Amino acid sequence: MRIGVVTFPGSLDDRDAQRAVRIAGAEPVSLWHGDHDLHGVDAIVLPGGFSYGDYLRCGAIAARSPIMREVVDAANSGMPVLGICNGFQVLVEAHLLPGGLIRNDHGDFICRDQGLRVENASTAWTNGFEQGQEIVVPLKNGEGGFIADAETLNRLEGEGLVAFRYTGLNPNGSLNDIAGLTNPAGNVVGLMPHPEHAVEPGFGPDTAAAMRSGVDGLTFFTSVLQHALARA
Amino acid sequence: MPTIVVEVMPKAELLDPAGKAVAGSLRRDGDSPFTDVRIGKRFELTVEGEVTDAVLAQAQKLADELLSNSVIEDVVAVRVLEGHVA
Numbered sequence: 001m002r003i004g005v006v007t008f009p010g011s012l013d014d015r016d017a018q019r020a021v022r023i024a025g026a027e028p029v030s031l032w033h034g035d036h037d038l039h040g041v042d043a044i045v046l047p048g049g050f051s052y053g054d055y056l057r058c059g060a061i062a063a064r065s066p067i068m069r070e071v072v073d074a075a076n077s078g079m080p081v082l083g084i085c086n087g088f089q090v091l092v093e094a095h096l097l098p099g100g101l102i103r104n105d106h107g108d109f110i111c112r113d114q115g116l117r118v119e120n121a122s123t124a125w126t127n128g129f130e131q132g133q134e135i136v137v138p139l140k141n142g143e144g145g146f147i148a149d150a151e152t153l154n155r156l157e158g159e160g161l162v163a164f165r166y167t168g169l170n171p172n173g174s175l176n177d178i179a180g181l182t183n184p185a186g187n188v189v190g191l192m193p194h195p196e197h198a199v200e201p202g203f204g205p206d207t208a209a210a211m212r213s214g215v216d217g218l219t220f221f222t223s224v225l226q227h228a229l230a231r232a
Numbered sequence: 233m234p235t236i237v238v239e240v241m242p243k244a245e246l247l248d249p250a251g252k253a254v255a256g257s258l259r260r261d262g263d264s265p266f267t268d269v270r271i272g273k274r275f276e277l278t279v280e281g282e283v284t285d286a287v288l289a290q291a292q293k294l295a296d297e298l299l300s301n302s303v304i305e306d307v308v309a310v311r312v313l314e315g316h317v318a
Binding site: 056057060064092093098099100102103104105106107145147148149173 | 242246247249250252253298299301303304
């Protein structure tokens, strides 16, 4: 399976996402924001970072870059797309996921290992988790506060479109503790925390077993492999 | 050349953490008549040629679709900059 990782000007975690894809057993393919070519990939990751320096609004300019036309078309025809942090902001600005992300309510950038609960374990990127499973992956953002109007929130909750919720202290003021969303088809998933930083023992969050041994993020990438196999 | 000004503000019902931080610093100064601060954005669009109704409509569309995100912000003004009226 070939998984494309789009690099925008200001992307930071594109290499980490490629590494996660490789560790999961798939082939990472580097995609360029200025192209109109998905190079025949089977899934796409929009990585974290600060595309265009967060100018205008986080993700707003990247959402209008040339390759996003192909990404939106692919997403609408069922290709798995994962947006991580800035990638989630790009998905929201591209209207592939609803709502908006604003500055953290406390005003500070936050960086820590974050507990999450998997609220929807039937998406292309979460099928390897148990429903309700609690995981820990790094979180690092300044504008991660998820908001939406009451009607949208009701729909997200009612239709099971909340993919992840923060556990413990809400790190950024996100409504309903929402950390990540899925689209109704389950192929497009976006979240503020960073699963690609928790894929290899020695480089992940601390666990009860050992320092930096957390690899909960790997399941995102093995899930999409399983999703592809199931459809083949 | 004429200029169109677009002003965008965070929605009134939403928390504006940047504005809140500034308001907090005013409170620390003491003796300020200003009870609240909200921070928005002002865009200046330079127009080639005359600002017709069609150009203004185009600016309004740009304001709604790119310069603001209706989930979190309101466009509060789209107007020709004073002194630049053709």
